Amino acid sequence: MPQMTMVQALNLALDQSMESDDRVCLMGEDIGVNGGVFRVTQNLLKKYGENRVMDTPLAECSIIGTAVGMAMYGLKPVPEIQFSGFTMQAFDQIEQNMARMRNRSRGRYPISMVMRAPYGGGIRAVEHHSESREAYWAHTPGLKCVIPSGPRNARALLKAAIDDPDPVVFYEPKAVYRAFKEDVPDEPESMEIGKAKVAREGNDLTMIAWGAMMRPAAEAADDLADLHGIDVELIDLLSIKPMDTETIVNSVSKTGRCLIVQEAPQTCSVASEIIARLNEKAFEYLIAPIKRVSGYDIIFPYYQTEQHYLPDPDTVIEAAKDVMAWE
Amino acid sequence: MPTKTASKRSSGTKQSAQRRVTEVVAPENERPMRKTIDLGDIEDLQILNEEGEVDEALDPNLSEDELKKIHRAMVMTRKFDIRMLAMQRQGEMGTFAPGLGQEATQIGQVYPLNAKDWFSPSYRSFGAQLWRGWTLDGLMLLWAGYYEGFEIPEGINDTPFSIVIGSHVLPATGLGMAAKIRGDKSVVVTNFGDGASSQGAVAEAFNFASVYKAPVIFVLENNGWAISIPAEKQAAVREFARRGAGFGIPSIRVDGNDILGMIVASQQAADHGRAGKGPYLVEAVTYRMSVHTTADDPKVYRKEDEVKAWEAKCPIRRFEIYLRNKGILDDADFERIGKECEAEILEAREKFRARAKAKPREVFDYLYTEMPPELKEQQEEYFRKLDRKGVE
Numbered sequence: 118m119p120q121m122t123m124v125q126a127l128n129l130a131l132d133q134s135m136e137s138d139d140r141v142c143l144m145g146e147d148i149g150v151n152g153g154v155f156r157v158t159q160n161l162l163k164k165y166g167e168n169r170v171m172d173t174p175l176a177e178c179s180i181i182g183t184a185v186g187m188a189m190y191g192l193k194p195v196p197e198i199q200f201s202g203f204t205m206q207a208f209d210q211i212e213q214n215m216a217r218m219r220n221r222s223r224g225r226y227p228i229s230m231v232m233r234a235p236y237g238g239g240i241r242a243v244e245h246h247s248e249s250r251e252a253y254w255a256h257t258p259g260l261k262c263v264i265p266s267g268p269r270n271a272r273a274l275l276k277a278a279i280d281d282p283d284p285v286v287f288y289e290p291k292a293v294y295r296a297f298k299e300d301v302p303d304e305p306e307s308m309e310i311g312k313a314k315v316a317r318e319g320n321d322l323t324m325i326a327w328g329a330m331m332r333p334a335a336e337a338a339d340d341l342a343d344l345h346g347i348d349v350e351l352i353d354l355l356s357i358k359p360m361d362t363e364t365i366v367n368s369v370s371k372t373g374r375c376l377i378v379q380e381a382p383q384t385c386s387v388a389s390e391i392i393a394r395l396n397e398k399a400f401e402y403l404i405a406p407i408k409r410v411s412g413y414d415i416i417f418p419y420y421q422t423e424q425h426y427l428p429d430p431d432t433v434i435e436a437a438k439d440v441m442a443w444e
Numbered sequence: 445m446p447t448k449t450a451s452k453r454s455s456g457t458k459q460s461a462q463r464r465v466t467e468v469v470a471p472e473n474e475r476p477m478r479k480t481i482d483l484g485d486i487e488d489l490q491i492l493n494e495e496g497e498v499d500e501a502l503d504p505n506l507s508e509d510e511l512k513k514i515h516r517a518m519v520m521t522r523k524f525d526i527r528m529l530a531m532q533r534q535g536e537m538g539t540f541a542p543g544l545g546q547e548a549t550q551i552g553q554v555y556p557l558n559a560k561d562w563f564s565p566s567y568r569s570f571g572a573q574l575w576r577g578w579t580l581d582g583l584m585l586l587w588a589g590y591y592e593g594f595e596i597p598e599g600i601n602d603t604p605f606s607i608v609i610g611s612h613v614l615p616a617t618g619l620g621m622a623a624k625i626r627g628d629k630s631v632v633v634t635n636f637g638d639g640a641s642s643q644g645a646v647a648e649a650f651n652f653a654s655v656y657k658a659p660v661i662f663v664l665e666n667n668g669w670a671i672s673i674p675a676e677k678q679a680a681v682r683e684f685a686r687r688g689a690g691f692g693i694p695s696i697r698v699d700g701n702d703i704l705g706m707i708v709a710s711q712q713a714a715d716h717g718r719a720g721k722g723p724y725l726v727e728a729v730t731y732r733m734s735v736h737t738t739a740d741d742p743k744v745y746r747k748e749d750e751v752k753a754w755e756a757k758c759p760i761r762r763f764e765i766y767l768r769n770k771g772i773l774d775d776a777d778f779e780r781i782g783k784e785c786e787a788e789i790l791e792a793r794e795k796f797r798a799r800a801k802a803k804p805r806e807v808f809d810y811l812y813t814e815m816p817p818e819l820k821e822q823q824e825e826y827f828r829k830l831d832r833k834g835v836e
Contacts, residue, residue, distance in 0.1 A: 183618030186614065186615035190626070
């Protein structure tokens with residue numbers, strides 16, 4: 118099995134989907150000749166031509182709006198928004214059309230499209246390049262939102278998103294893009310949207326993370342086991358919406374304790390929703406209040422200070438010890 | 445920018461030069477380093493004037509059957525408009541956006557389309573929707589707040605109308621891009637108003653359509669008012685058709701109350717798209733004779749005199765003069781057709797009344813192809829609520 122970075126794995130997923138289905142087409146800023154600013158779409162223009170890999174004018178609202186039209190026609194567009202911070206320009210079209218056209222047309226025009234966008238901090242980028250706004254997409258009826266955490270699940274999730282009959286926001290943790298390699302099989306691989314993965318089994322504390330936060334969470338889980346004797350069950354959420362409530366509830370029913378790690382701002386966040394669901398469905402099993410290690414309700418810091426904003430293993434370990442302190 | 449109006453042709457039986465060219469003329473300049481950029485000419489078209497006089501050289505000479513069909517559609521549009529307003533006032537209809545006075549603009553823009561072409565309208569488009577095959581009772585259901593009203597009739601490629609101003613123009617452009625990519629010859633007509641033309645998304649759509657040479661016909665219905673904002677406050681140019689030139693889109697300004705002019709302009713735009721030449725902008729100059737919606741009172745912001753002046757430009761009246769002069773229909777026919785349309789509408793109202801049953805259990809439907817478990821759970825809770833309230 119070849120070893121790949123997440124960028125290479127995403128490229129493989131796009132390539133194989135385009136090869137097997139000629140309705141799949143890509144569009145976005147600098148995705149063609151340039152291969153995307155992160156090179157996720159490298160070489161695809163050469164292979165599939167301008168009708169299927171479209172270097173677009175610089176207008177995010179147009180990219181999503183016209184992609185919706187192409188999906189209404191019956192194509193399967195996979196538009197790229199260069200950085201998730203720029204999805205705000207496209208919010209109009211995401212909310213008014215992408216999310217609700219199927220409903221407004223009484224099922225006549227399902228919108229099978231995937232909006233890809235690199236999200237999150239940690240790469241020393243300029244302002245507006247580090248946002249984590251997955252809560253917006255979870256809050257918008259009609260959308261699905263998934264976030265991979267490594268090369269292999271990125272490839273499988275992207276295939277699943279492209280195959281999905283409904284619109285999917287595909288958030289790519291750009292801090293993970295080239296952070297490590299994994300074995301990724303040649304043959305196409307998919308996974309079910311809406312399913313979380315237990316990344317590490319444990320009995321003392323349930324830890325929930327997704328995307329780029331899986332790395333500090335996993336590192337903290339290792340240290341908690343090795344240095345503090347705390348046996349963490351780590352859940353990789355993978356799908357923000359729909360959310361795998363069952364896996365979360367089962368785990369917390371077993372451990373009685375839960376810690377959520379996210380880089381997004383705190384208020385009305387995905388962590389807030391997880392806590393609400395556990396309150397509804399696992400309250401009787403809780404030994405300690407659920408805690409979150411989160412980004413703050415501030416504009417994402419400029420890069421000289423971003424390392425202090427982002428949740429790190431030490432902070433996660435301290436929070437885990439707090440949760441464990443409840444008897 | 446200075447403009448001049450020049451007569452483009454001298455033929456025709458009437459004195460008025462009804463097809464004019466608005467030229468963008470830059471000041472003469474002697475310095476060679478400072479040149480003039482030619483933005484091209486914008487046609488200004490009228491074939492049937494307010495008095496019902498036709499410019500015979502420009503008359504598309506449609507067959508009698510076609511003319512009768514068009515006339516009937518315009519009358520039906522008006523009668524439907526009047527009936528819907530009455531139904532709203534009587535409490536039987538929800539908020540409704542009348543299109544009184546815009547019948548020629550409506551029918552003309554979709555006249556060149558076939559079923560497989562795409563039509564993506566804004567909300568004040570029932571005239572065009574009826575022409576396309578939407579049913580009278582279906583449109584009543586739609587405006588009365590029943591989901592079924594949004595069901596798109598089989599066999600036509602129409603989209604639901606947009607409510608958020610200008611929000612549909614980008615997807616309409618995407619439809620054209622897809623048609624172009626797939627090499628099919630269908631074209632897209634999308635309409636929006638003078639107000640919508642201020643939306644950034646509409647300008648973006650012009651650009652994308654032009655860059656990709658998408659077969660999209662942008663019909664800008666300049667009806668003078670965006671709720672209470674007059675067109676002269678909406679834009680600093682009087683001719684919205686000028687917008688096209690900056691995007692490389694051929695544009696035409698047409699008397700939107702002249703059905704023949706609308707048909708010729710729309711046909712010319714459709715031919716252009718089918719030939720693979722890209723988008724076209726048609727500015728239809730018309731007037732919103734009625735309220736913005738039934739929740740609006742125009743007395744607050746516009747003078748009755750202005751409305752009176754436009755009554756004289758009625759698109760149906762002038763078309764009836766034309767039909768009478770051609771010996772195709774006479775006054776007795778007009779009266780009969782009006783009555784037939786009204787009867788059809790009343791029949792549709794009965795159908796609507798029979799179908800007008802709210803289905804609260806359907807509100808979760810059609811959101812996802814397969815309902816996610818978390819939504820299923822919410823639906824079950826909602827059903828329990830309905831059960832408790834004894835709602836079916």
